[in-house]
Amino acid sequence: MPTIRVELFEGRTVEQKRALAQALTExxxxxxxxxxxxxxxxxxxxxxxxxxxxxxxxxxxxxPAG
Incomplete structure (x- = not known):
């Protein structure tokens, strides 16, 4: 099975990462x-x-938009 690499800006909570890990796994x-x-x-x-x-x-x- 695969290894999934997720790169994201720092600052996500452990709970957010846990939820994403579950969703990606499913x-x-x-x-x-x-x-x-x-x-x-x-x-x-x-x-x-x-x-x-x-x-x-x-x-x-x-x-600034130009």
Whole structure:
């Protein structure tokens, strides 16, 4: 079964991660078969200053619309 890597901005609670892990596990078993024990989920908390989209760090304030 798969290992699912989840990268997200830091700040999610343990309860949120627990709920997501359950939902992903259920969806994986429903879609691929197998047992929940075969699904591994790894969470990686990323600081906003370590993530960029379109050349802009997420920690930087948004540019004024021009």
């Amino acid at each position: 969806a994986t078993v429903r879609t691929l078969g197998g047992s929940p024990d075969g699904v591994d989920i790894l969470f990686f908390d990323i600081a906003r200053h370590d993530w960029a989209t379109g050349g802009n760090l997420w920690s930087d304030p948004p540019s």
